[in-house]
Amino acid sequence: MAGSxxxxxxxxxxxxxxxxxxxxxxxDKGPNFxxxxxxxxxxQGVAMVDAExxxxxxxxxxxxRLYPYTQYAKRALIQQAYAYHQAKEYEEARxxxxxxxxxxxxxPDAAYAQYLLALSYYDQVDEVGRDQGLTFQALQSLRxxxxxxxxxxxxxxxxxxxDVAFDHLAAKEMEIGRYYLKxxxxxxxxxxxxxxxxxxxxxxxxxxxxxxxxxxxxALGFNDEAQSAGAILGYNYRSSPFYDDTYxxxxxxxxxxxxxxxxxxxxxxxxTIRGEWL
Numbered sequence: 001m002a003g004s005x006x007x008x009x010x011x012x013x014x015x016x017x018x019x020x021x022x023x024x025x026x027x028d029k030g031p032n033f034x035x036x037x038x039x040x041x042x043x044q045g046v047a048m049v050d051a052e053x054x055x056x057x058x059x060x061x062x063x064x065r066l067y068p069y070t071q072y073a074k075r076a077l078i079q080q081a082y083a084y085h086q087a088k089e090y091e092e093a094r095x096x097x098x099x100x101x102x103x104x105x106x107x108p109d110a111a112y113a114q115y116l117l118a119l120s121y122y123d124q125v126d127e128v129g130r131d132q133g134l135t136f137q138a139l140q141s142l143r144x145x146x147x148x149x150x151x152x153x154x155x156x157x158x159x160x161x162x163d164v165a166f167d168h169l170a171a172k173e174m175e176i177g178r179y180y181l182k183x184x185x186x187x188x189x190x191x192x193x194x195x196x197x198x199x200x201x202x203x204x205x206x207x208x209x210x211x212x213x214x215x216x217x218x219a220l221g222f223n224d225e226a227q228s229a230g231a232i233l234g235y236n237y238r239s240s241p242f243y244d245d246t247y248x249x250x251x252x253x254x255x256x257x258x259x260x261x262x263x264x265x266x267x268x269x270x271x272t273i274r275g276e277w278l
Contacts, residue, residue: 033062038072046079053086074100078109081116090120111145111152118142122161125168132172138165163203170200170209177212186216197232197268207233211242213265214249223255228265230257235269 033041045059060083063076081096097117101110118141125135142165145158177192193216196209210233217226230246234257237243250257259269 031059033059033066038063038067038070041066042072042076042079045076045083049079049083049086053083056080056083057087074104074107077103078113078116081113085116085120085123088123090124093117093120111149111154114141114149115145115152115154115158118145118158118161122165125165132169135165135168135172139169166200167203167205170196170203170205173200174205174208174212177209181212181216184219186220190216194264197265201272207237207240207242210237211246214246218249218253223253224261225263225265226250227255227258227260228263228269230255231259232265232269232272233257 031044041059041063045056045063048056048059057080060076060080063070064073064080067073077096077100081093081100084090084093084096094117097113097120100107100113101117104110104113118138121134121138121141125138139162142158142162145152146155146162149155173192173196177189177196180186180189180192190213193209193213196203196205197213200206210229213229214226214233217223217229227250230243230250233240233243233246247257259266
């Protein structure tokens with residue numbers, strides 16, 4: 001009896017496995033790319049780029065495999081870069097865009113490929129706390145778009161995004177400077193705020209940087225530097241709320257926002273406001 005029961009279990013198991021195998025064999029294994037033309041694969045892949053970028057990548061990569069060195073393979077490569085970007089697979093997007101630039105440097109879509117490469121860095125520059133290396137890469141790539149393809153439809157957008165990324169770097173300097181200021185490490189704070197004034201003076205961070213310099217210099221008793229920073233702030237950003245705070249801070253100590261002494265801020269004032277470079 002025991003042998004009979006064991007044999008029954010084996011037979012039952014075999015039947016179940018057979019049924020499962022039969023079900024597995026009936027599953028849709030996906031499109032038969034070998035039976036499709038390059039145009040068919042490309043059209044279906046492009047149609048899915050925005051809604052299903054992962055699927056689009058599958059289709060577009062098949063064109064390169066089955067129909068290399070064709071116009072469809074070239075077009076699929078640039079679309080593949082875009083699909084990777086849509087899927088937020090930024091490194092792969094950069095690789096595809098760079099492959100297109102290396103293979104087709106003189107193609108009309110080279111400007112678009114360069115812009116996609118830059119965008120893959122730029123879209124990761126979304127938080128002040130992120131790795132600043134990405135921001136530098138974004139700036140470099142966006143500048144390439146502006147300088148190498150100035151007449152392309154992407155140059156204007158790249159210019160605007162360059163300004164945003166540049167502001168991002170200044171914001172990082174300000175974040176660190178405020179940290180040092182709060183910790184009363186005034187020399188370290190001044191170094192960061194000075195960097196913003198000298199290297200990122202076209203960004204939106206400059207008014208605050210000048211105000212924070214006033215705070216830090218006053219804390220150290222460097223009144224000439226504090227007044228000079230206030231003078232620059234008043235000349236360039238009088239409507240800024242930071243100027244109101246600076247003015248109250250200085251006058252509360254019997255000081256005025258005016259250029260005084262011979263320091264780096266008085267030099268900035270003479271050079272950038274009065275145009276005296278010597």
